[in-house]
């Protein structure tokens with residue numbers, strides 16, 4: 001595979017980065033990223049991954065655009081209220097970058113379809129809005145040994161982590177959150193969220209997916225980034241593998 005003149009120009013600003021270069025760009029073009037949720041986190045994540053030239057994006061969401069989404073879901077406009085999100089997201093990606101092949105999956109990811117949707121991906125990016133979906137995505141990414149980028153937001157706060165729980169010294173998502181399906185769930189609709197904070201986490205999630213594909217910089221698996229916009233505070237804490245975790249114990 002060699003890069004065309006148009007590709008050399010389109011991706012010039014990241015090819016010039018020595019940690020990415022032409023080889024990293026080819027890796028991006030060959031990669032498939034599965035994005036769960038085309039919402040407040042998914043919107044910027046989809047845009048940055050498409051712009052960066054990730055060759056295949058599988059976008060999974062069964063929701064339609066509502067007026068209250070537009071405060072943070074930057075892929076969509078007022079005229080699109082009522083339309084399915086994944087179809088719109090696919091159109092925006094195609095308009096942005098013809099190098100990207102989009103698979104628009106207008107379904108909710110669940111135990112029946114997750115294995116098929118995740119198989120063969122280089123990264124799964126979870127920006128979904130509920131705990132049940134997060135556990136399903138995490139379990140299937142772990143089983144398929146696909147790195148999981150998990151991003152979440154609530155009110156003025158956000159969390160980001162990359163998981164490769166099949167490795168002996170790296171935690172999985174359940175090491176962080178436990179496995180209680182009755183865990184109290186905080187959704188945007190009852191807690192609220194500042195759109196710009198969702199945008200930050202979506203951009204960070206895209207960055208971590210690009211890191212997982214190209215290997216730039218340091219390995220971040222096993223770290224959790226916490227952001228509090230109220231105090232403009234970012235901190236990173238180390239996550240350890242839970243020796244009693246039923247999901248990833250070896």
Ligand SMILES: [Zn+2]
Nearest residue numbers: 172175245248
């Ligand atoms: Zn675990």
